[in-house]
Amino acid sequence: MTLTRVIALALLAAAPSTLMAQDLASAIRDAGGSFDLMIEDAMLVDGTGAAPIQADILVEGDRIAFIGDVPKGAARADRTIAAAGRTVSPGFIDTHTHANPLADSFDGFLAMGVTTVILGQDGRSANITTSDAPSSPERDLGEWLGKVEAKGVQLNVAVLTGHGTIRHLAGIPDSARGLTAEQQTRMNAILIDELRAGSFGLSTGLEYVPGRYAETAELVPLAKLVADAEGVIISHMRTEDDGQVEGAVQELVDYGANARIQASHLKIVFGKGPETAQRLLSFITEKQRGGARLSADVYPYTAGYGGLGLIFPEWALSPANYTDVVKTRRAELLAYLKARMTKRGGPGALLFGSPPLAGKTLADISAEQGKPFEEVLLALGPDGAHGAHFIMDEAVQDLLVASPLTAISTDGGPSIRHPRGTGTYARLIEHYVEGTRALTLQEAVRKSSSLPAAAMGFSDRGIVRVGAKADLLLFDPAKVRAKSDYLKPYELAQGFDVVIVNGRVARENGATSVGRHGKVLRRTQSR
Template identity: 50%
Template sequence: MGCAGAAAALSTLPAVAKPQGDARILFREVRLVDGTGVPSRLADVIVQGDRIATIAPPSARSSNFRGRRIEGEGRILAPGFIDTHAHGDPLEQSFEPFLAMGVTTVVLGQDGSGPRVVGRSGPNRDLRSWMKAVETAGIDINVATLSSHGTLRRVVDIPDSVRRPDADGLQRMAAQLDAELRAGSYGLSYGLEYVPGIYSETAELTRLGQVVSRYGGVVMSHMRSEDDDIIDRSIEELIASSLPARPHISHLKVIYGKGEKRARQLLDFMAEKRRQGIDLTADAYPYLAGYTGVAILFPQWALPPTDYGKVLAERRQELRDYLGKRMIKRGGPGALLFGTKPYVGKTVEQAAAEAGMHFADFLVQIGPGAGAGAHFTMDEKLQDTLLLDPFVAIATDGAPGIRHPRSAGTYAKWIEEFVVKRRLLPMEEAIRKASGLPAHIMRFADRGVIKVGAKADLNLFDPAKIRARSTYADPGLLAEGFDLVMVNGVPAFEGGHRIGVAGRLLRATARSGGRKV
């Protein structure tokens, strides 16, 4: 799960750059990797306004072109990357770190917690008011959104502690979800390891999945558990609560699992579901640490809205024992690196030592609301195998400002390490998993692939120069090597800097699973 952090305010963004109908740009003799997975080819590509106007073999006649000419010089022209799992709010933050690594579209509303116009009550709590605000603001990246299960609960005044909403509560949630889907939400997200999703039961989720299915939407879930021994059951729950809507696994990973063999077993399990006719997909990121709150270490009975003071008074030793065992199982106190104050940059082990405490006592003291950090809980061979599966898209689970390198490095690392250095897959497949596949998952009809008539979201780069510079110590360092990133026909990032703002709110088309802008 990503957490929004400090980032550039929108007031610092340049004015929105709207493409003119006669504005023309020629990409001359580029190596075209179109996002479908087919072999690359040399081509001349002409952009007019916000769309791709022409794709043709290189021609000497292009010397007569009137407009801006960009020479390929051996570089790749690829679709803008589509991040199917991101966090943050473009009304409050710049997504420049995403643009710098080739991302032109992000999907928000993840993990059951969605954006809203904050600090207000009544209708402004509704996702629709946020969408209207985004639509009229200058945003630097394309944004699509899901409705969010936990936020739906809160909007219709179902307390977090309620495990089984009554019929009236379920109807209010379903009606709110229906309204948001009609307004252009692309589906629904669950956060079943977080409050309040952790308290929900399958019957509640199934009721909402049925609403999503009427709109051809997708149900994305941070599942009930990612632990090795029960992840299969978590996937079964996602499927059961989604159908007949499309189920999608957010940030696919296996906690405690190890090795390629275990990854193959899980992928075979998912493939069998697809053979049964279930359109099951997933996304993942190329890092071995997740990023989420320390609350994930705590048992349900110690989480909000439970009175934590009462827990300490009555069950302190039980809680200490639980946290000690869970932290050891998750790699020990050195495997959680804080990304929030006052312990930022320190592991639990280091922070506890400075406090002169055993790490379990330290966790009891700071409590489940103490912040977030990077949790190093994954196995490299297992995760690499999952990443390479053709039905797993590449996503960040990042946000502007969080202290995890994935928010500024995911797609650069994907190309630099998996394609150029380790040669684990061809460039065409790597680009498809970052563009065409996520476009298919979201049912974006005119983004994610380079074709005539598609929106001109484009990346121009030399693979040999791609560098993921962000680290856990300095996670905000921008990626290098993406020479030009175009959003809706407007150069948005060029020469290492954001230069234009042309992002748009994307809205799904009701009852079609498609989208409109």
């Protein structure tokens, strides 16, 4: 049994005991003779990785009250769903999501079986989306969570505090590297307040501004605060390039200390061949054996998604004045962009997702405008567009996805033009379970439920057991389909027949419920 599975099972097994009974007679008595929901004749895949078993499931309120054989007529329920041998599993937990729950719909996530999302990624807090964070009306995390709660959410929402955001809130210039004691103290105080308000920990985006300017020493005291709060650090690491990604993981381990730490959307940019993936996975295993509470997540696609800043040199990024850079270093910048984009697969490997360029590659735009692709990039600038970057090798990504070390995440969102935001978990089952057979169904479910639950510190979600929250899916694996692609990124997944959030049906037969059955999860209330 792998270390990650041991950690997951130990955490979930240590969940607080409840008054709900393990035997049917006691469960009926405790429910007052009738249940809210009964699922009959299911093939239960419980999220632990154990082999499927046939079972009936009784739900009372937002929790699972009984799992086992319920003879016909032995229990009453307000609603009975006939599974007819279809799979019942825990709802999926996406540890890397980009969304605004006050404005966005989560239909695409529910359609692919996601019942819990973690927001505030890449060093950017979910409650502050502007660069002038100190003056944001959503500055107070507790108040913002209250607004989300009052509006209602379609699925469960948890948040992280963005390192880049609290840097802005502390009044630290983007380019600052070595912080003063006063600056560090201001950052620490903001993080403490947010952890108390319910943040589950810290996210870092060390490849982006301002995280790229942060020295490792700046992150150490923040990580200690997260560890003391039993929180988690989820990191978009400083680099994902072949030959350097292990060093980025090591940096995460170095500053993460005793906190739970997760390397997000694991990939090896420019890496080729299975041996490259095995090297990285072996490195992660070595860190785990050395005592690091390290996990990782991955999505089943070979293109990332991000801004053009990923292609530009640091000296052309904020806080540099880009207009001045173009005037004074134009030839140098053009040479850099040409070499960098060529290394990343050429102009055909960048598919724009931002209007008015959406759906066209850099090569397309270059041909339309009749000028070299590097000139197109120069004119757009590092903040001029977002797109899908086809920078991963399929053989490498397949091994990262199939590894027992990695959880599955989307790194997607309702407005991001990438199929991972609507297809990730459907593709996992359609391609890796039913297609290549690289994964068993129970392993795919574990990687999408109990493994991410353990990383987040959830003790009552991610597993189907008596007393756990009733976040459940009902589906036939052979009928699950990922319908979205890079040109049609918003097509909803098919095949997840019933999606249950906190004991209530949130989506059924291809339609989302008008109700909002999700919960705003707070770290201090989720243990």
